[in-house]
Amino acid sequence: MSLPFLPPEHIEDTFDRLDARAPEQLQPIMDYVYHTWIRSAVFPIDNWTVFMTSVRTNNDVEGWHNRFNTCVATRGPVPFYHLIQELYAEASDIPVQLRLVTEGKLQRYQRKKSRQIQGKLFNLWERYCERSLSASHLLKECAVVYGPPAQ
Template sequence: MKQVPLAFCFMSRKRTDDYYEVLRAIDRLLPAQIALQTCVVDFEAGVWRAIQDRFPGTVIQGCVFHWTQALYRKIQELGLQRAYNERGDVHHFLRLVMALPFLPPEHIEGTYHYLDQRVQTDELNEFMDYVWRQWFRHPSFRVRNWSVYMLSVRTNNDLEGWHNRLNSRMNSRGPVPFYLLLLEMYKEATNIPLQARLLTEGKMQRIHRKRATEMNGQLFQAWKQYNDGLITTSQLLRACAELYGPVAN
């Protein structure tokens, strides 16, 4: 499923109230009330609370790419990156932890405890404590919100990529005057009707690299084997860990 930008907003703060006002403004501009069902976002608590307040009942799905990146930053912070890059036992253990979102949500916490019992170093113990505090006991980020089991849309990377390309184009020669940025955003906005029509007609698709396409196919194959009772939860976790995670240098 292709994701395209449909609204642009300049913000000077990132509080829950600020995000709420943005969502309310978008809602008021549309001819019909938004019937939002699912929203894929990164892990910014203020955004989550604003969505829940403005659109109660909406399923909020955390971006698995941002989830993994958060864990990888913690790995670097704790001095575990060298061990991760060596592709030994520590590498394989950390990959298993980073593959937790690919399990059914009801089996994630039990699998975490199983992995936690295998920890033998202070650094890994601190890492697992972080995972527990941030991802199992956070008041906003529930396990069901960051499990991507059987989901085809698992990230918001299309929009992240668009934003990065815009920044690269506009900031190539230093700070950009605000009026030039507005002109660039206007150009982007003129593309929206065409993009909407192409999406409706099924003529605009995500561009998948060969590796990503193969990985997605293998992932759904592993999920099917699990649903058919051919592999266990541990085997599913290992299969997903082999497919997904930051590349070791």
């Protein structure tokens, strides 16, 4: 589950090493991951790795969805052509938003807990890039950061 935290060029080799160590009862899941993610024509590794990027969550998507719903809110179903106009207007804003983000003038709000997690991840990635952390240790540490709390 931590493979997306590796650089794309290291994912396949790391997966192969994990696959070689996996017990026989995990072979079906390893085959699934290999065929669905590692060797996929639909989902190339570059599209799903999050290495050195701010990780987006379902909350980011839900926030956009809620904001968009309030823009098109009506009593009852939204007329199709009204929805198309609103989606077009939303898409038209993307170049401006991209420029503002690139210039550092537009930022997203991020809760304290999410900022802390991002900070831990970037710290791990820096250590990995400096070669003071191996791939297996990076994966273990990312699992700790994103995994369920210890009980």
